[in-house]
Each structure stands twice: as structure tokens, then as C-alpha cells.
Amino acid sequence: MTHYLIGLSGIALLASHFAVADSFPPAGNPAGRCPIPAEAAAEDVSKPSNVIGNGTPASCTSDAVVSAVAKGGVITFDCGPEPITITLNRTAKIFNNTGPKIVIDGGGKVSLSGGGNTRILYMNTCDQAQVWTTPHCDNQDHPQLTVQNLTFLDGNAKGQNPDGGGAIWVRGGRFKLINSRFFRNQCDDTGPDVGGAAVRVFSQYQNLPVYVVNSTFGGRKDLANRCANGGGLSSIGVSFSVLNSLFSHNQATGVGANPARSGTPGGGSGGAIYNDGNTFNLQLCGSDLNHNTANEGGGAIFFVSNDRSGTLSLDQSDLSANPSAGFETSGYPGIFFLGQGTPRLTASHLSKGLPTTTMDCLFSWAERTYPTHLSPAGAAALSSAPYYFRHYAGSGSYLGISTDDGHLYYLSASTGPQPFDLGAYAIWRLTAGC
Structure with a gap:
């Protein structure tokens, strides 16, 4: 037609603007119109310090990706003119002394796959094996990691320590995610705290937010990201600012909630986004969350600020058909919220279907x-x-x-x-x- x-x-x-070169949904919510603050903008990669590949698909290997990520700096790909999927046989790990700014840019043509077996990307300022660079690893301003114009497929963090983060696991420094896509990533099926089939984040510098911009998580039934909690995003004590993004068909698969009910393994909350901790905020603007599911609370969003200081705000965003099989906050379909006041809605719509x-x-x-x-x-x-x-x-x-x-x-x-x-x-x- x-x-x-x-x-x-x-x-x-x-x-044509939203066309993609593969069969997957494009990055971002096509109806999102929220402005992007300067600190959330894509990084300049015109002068890369590390290039993966020499112009051919065969040169873009798992070892090449792991090596380039270990070197840090501004990383791009030269794998030929066609879209390419690079399957990693081991996790690409950031070294904390290779920044302070680290950028990984796929140019919209590169997919990194975990092959259903491997977590794809890892950064942890408190992991001594990745080099300690300050005496306060949980509150340092580097590395400043930006992931942009990339697709993450079939990442798997089941049984990993630290747990969660099937595609990306981050602790410390700063992290932002731009124009990227996440399909079929997974982490442990059950557990009260484990989460983030796609992305799990801890301890951002001075509690500054993680920006998620123009990105897609799931998008179709067959592309669902699945984990005990937080099919898309998961964090403890970290603020997210989610702009012009799409979360669809992601699943929180655990049973028993948190703390786990007697006789259950726990989990099952936050089909799309799981936030827990004390003081943190979740902001959604221009974003669409639909057909995400949770076996327990928050088919779309699970938000618990233990000291009730955290805030949840939705601006120009739509939540629809996000069933919470266990519990949700009355009047806010798809959301379970414990925080400061009530969720703040501006030009946004919530519906059960x-x-x-x-x-x-x-x-x-x-x-x-x-x-x-x-x-x-x-x-x-x-x-x-x-x-x-x-x-x-x-x-x-x-x-x-x-x-x-x-x-x-x-x-x-x-x-x-x-x-x-x-x-x-x-x-x-x-x-x-x-």
C-alpha cells in the first residue's frame, strides 16, 4: 500500500527516513519529538583512535572488537559497505585507564552478537582486573562511555558474576546510549535483584543520569529481551533519562517479586524498565512502551525508591498494553511506583490495551x-x-x-x-x- x-x-x-538496511525495527520511537540536551548528543567520531576492520567483512572479527575495546579511545568500524553482524566469542571489556572518553560507534551498519552465549560489553570501575584509577571507584567521572549507532543481538549473561546486563553491563564513570538497538538479549530467568536483559547500570558519577536516546529495545515478539527483572533497562540507585525511545515486547520472567515470596525464586518485575534503590529519578520523554510484560509488578515500569525521594516523570510518552500479572499502582496501568508523590504525567497516555x-x-x-x-x-x-x-x-x-x-x-x-x-x-x- x-x-x-x-x-x-x-x-x-x-x-524513507526511518528505513533500515535489515529486517529489524529501526532505532528509536518514530513519533518521538523531544529535544536532546547537549550532554546527551552523539559524539564526534570523525577522528577515530581505533578502527575495527580494514574495509572487508572478514577483517571484522571477535578478536578485533575485543582488542579495540580494550585499547579505548574513539572506536569505529570499517567492515565494507554492507551491514554486518560480528559474533563475539568473549566479552569486550573496557579498561578504565584508556579514556577518559571512550566512544564505540557502529555507523548504523554494525551488529554485535553474543551468539546466545556471551555478554557483549562490560565496564566496571570497581573491577581491579580492569584497572583501578581512583580510590573511590563507585564515584569517579571516568571512563565516560558512549555507545552509539550499534545493534546488540543475542547477548547472554545467564550465570554471570556480576549478574544481569545481557548485552551491556556498566558500573561507575558515565554512560550514555544513542541510536542503538537491542534484540533477543537475556540474563537469568529468575532472581529478586538480577535484571537488565539488555542493559544494567550501577553507580554513576555524582548520581548524574544515564541518557538513553533514540534507541529500540525489542520491537517485535520474536525480538523480545528477557530477564528476571527489567527486560530492557535495570539499575539500582541510578537515574535514567530516556528520550525518543521504544520498548516493546520485553519480558520480566521471574516469579515471586523482591523480596522473594516464600517458596519462589523471586523477580518478575519491570517488563521494560526496572529501577530500585534510594534517591534516583526516571524521566521518559517522547518514548513508547507497549506490549511489555511482567509476571509480578510493573508490566512496563517498576520503580521503587526505598527512601521515597525518587521521582518518575513521563512527558509526551505512551504506555499501552503492558500487563502486570501481579500488581501495579492503581490508576497507572503498566506501572508500579513507590517514590516521591505520584508519577508526573505531561501530555502522556497510559492504557491497558x-x-x-x-x-x-x-x-x-x-x-x-x-x-x-x-x-x-x-x-x-x-x-x-x-x-x-x-x-x-x-x-x-x-x-x-x-x-x-x-x-x-x-x-x-x-x-x-x-x-x-x-x-x-x-x-x-x-x-x-x-
């Missing part, structure tokens, strides 16, 4: 905009998993939204027997003003 409809409206520019009123608004806009393809207007909406859709008898067509991947689909005689993928529902909703 892109061929039939998008060309009529100029939306092709939006579709995908809001049908918004989907119906989009269908009505499409009928007005493309009456030849969608007639007669005003057809009743129907549901047949995974689609919420309308059937247009006059034009013999269907328009539907899939809850599996959050995309808009069109089906008619001209598209053949399979629905045509029109791209992210969030983009169409933004275009329609719904």
Missing part, C-alpha cells in the same frame, strides 16, 4: 484521505489477533494495525494475498494528528 497511498500524501519522506479510540481516529483519517482505496467510510472495527482492523466492502480492502509489531497494514486485490506493511503505526498516527 506504500506504492498506492504514500506517494499521494508525501509520507514517503517519513518512511492499545487505545482503540486512537486507532479508530487513524482509520477515519485514512478514509477521508484515501476514499478510493477505503470505501465506504465508517466501517465497524473488528479484531482478529493480532490485528485490529476495518473491512471496506466497496473497495474490497482491509486496513489494520498489528499488535505484534505496531505496524499499519493494508490488504486488497492489488496487494496480493499477504497484507502490505505500511510501516510504524506511530508515524501514521502522528501524520493523522490522532
Whole structure:
């Protein structure tokens, strides 16, 4: 239907902007429009100090990645013109005396895989094997690690010590994450504290926030990140500022919560994000959390500030269809919150399912905009998993939204027997003003 409809409206520019060279969802929430502060911006990599590869895919090996990360500095890749997946047979580890600034930039073409067996990236200022650089390792301003324009696949931290962080584990210094994607990463299935199938972070310098910008965690059922707690992000006592990002279909798989109920292994909270500790804040702006699940509390977000000083704020963000099988805070579907006051919502929407009123608004806009393809207007909406859709008898067509991947689909005689993928529902909703 892109061929039939998008060309009529100029939306092709939006579709091409978010296109990716592989079959995975793009980085970030396509509807996110929040401004990015200067300290959260991507780093300049025009003068790299270490380049992985010499222009060919064969030169971009696990050993080359591990070696470059150990050397630090500004790291880029030269693996040829096509997208590449590099499978690591051991974890790439940051050495704390190779900064102070360390940047790893995949140029939007590089995926690092743990092969289902290996944690991918590790930084720990308190790990003596990675060099102690100050007498106060839990509160030092370096290394300042930026990971940008990279995809992390099939990282696995099960049974690791320290636990959690299937793709990335960080303690100390500063950390920010930009334009990156996380698919099928995992850590231990159960446990009251273990968390962060994709990313786990501890002890940031002076309690400054970790920025997560324009990044995607999951995005489809088959790409879910899974861990006992925090399918996407997990931390203890660390603030996150999550901007224009997408968390979808991630899972908190533990059972028994924290502290673990008698006879249970514990865990199961924060399908997308798990925050615990004392004084810390979680800010979401321009972000979309949908279809994340928790066996216990907070299908989308689990937030417990033990001294009740921490704050949770959502601005221009949507949470929908994030079931909490155990418990959540009344009036805030998908969230369990214990902190200062109540969660602060600005121009944000929370719902137990995908809001049908918004989907119906989009269908009505499409009928007005493309009456030849969608007639007669005003057809009743129907549901047949995974689609919420309308059937247009006059034009013999269907328009539907899939809850599996959050995309808009069109089906008619001209598209053949399979629905045509029109791209992210969030983009169409933004275009329609719904």
C-alpha cells in the first residue's frame, strides 16, 4: 500500500527516513519529538583512535572488537559497505585507564552478537582486573562511555558474576546510549535483584543520569529481551533519562517479586524498565512502551525508591498494553511506583490495551484521505489477533494495525494475498494528528 497511498500524501519522506538496511525495527520511537540536551548528543567520531576492520567483512572479527575495546579511545568500524553482524566469542571489556572518553560507534551498519552465549560489553570501575584509577571507584567521572549507532543481538549473561546486563553491563564513570538497538538479549530467568536483559547500570558519577536516546529495545515478539527483572533497562540507585525511545515486547520472567515470596525464586518485575534503590529519578520523554510484560509488578515500569525521594516523570510518552500479572499502582496501568508523590504525567497516555479510540481516529483519517482505496467510510472495527482492523466492502480492502509489531497494514486485490506493511503505526498516527 506504500506504492498506492504514500506517494499521494508525501509520507514517503517519513518512511524513507526511518528505513533500515535489515529486517529489524529501526532505532528509536518514530513519533518521538523531544529535544536532546547537549550532554546527551552523539559524539564526534570523525577522528577515530581505533578502527575495527580494514574495509572487508572478514577483517571484522571477535578478536578485533575485543582488542579495540580494550585499547579505548574513539572506536569505529570499517567492515565494507554492507551491514554486518560480528559474533563475539568473549566479552569486550573496557579498561578504565584508556579514556577518559571512550566512544564505540557502529555507523548504523554494525551488529554485535553474543551468539546466545556471551555478554557483549562490560565496564566496571570497581573491577581491579580492569584497572583501578581512583580510590573511590563507585564515584569517579571516568571512563565516560558512549555507545552509539550499534545493534546488540543475542547477548547472554545467564550465570554471570556480576549478574544481569545481557548485552551491556556498566558500573561507575558515565554512560550514555544513542541510536542503538537491542534484540533477543537475556540474563537469568529468575532472581529478586538480577535484571537488565539488555542493559544494567550501577553507580554513576555524582548520581548524574544515564541518557538513553533514540534507541529500540525489542520491537517485535520474536525480538523480545528477557530477564528476571527489567527486560530492557535495570539499575539500582541510578537515574535514567530516556528520550525518543521504544520498548516493546520485553519480558520480566521471574516469579515471586523482591523480596522473594516464600517458596519462589523471586523477580518478575519491570517488563521494560526496572529501577530500585534510594534517591534516583526516571524521566521518559517522547518514548513508547507497549506490549511489555511482567509476571509480578510493573508490566512496563517498576520503580521503587526505598527512601521515597525518587521521582518518575513521563512527558509526551505512551504506555499501552503492558500487563502486570501481579500488581501495579492503581490508576497507572503498566506501572508500579513507590517514590516521591505520584508519577508526573505531561501530555502522556497510559492504557491497558492499545487505545482503540486512537486507532479508530487513524482509520477515519485514512478514509477521508484515501476514499478510493477505503470505501465506504465508517466501517465497524473488528479484531482478529493480532490485528485490529476495518473491512471496506466497496473497495474490497482491509486496513489494520498489528499488535505484534505496531505496524499499519493494508490488504486488497492489488496487494496480493499477504497484507502490505505500511510501516510504524506511530508515524501514521502522528501524520493523522490522532
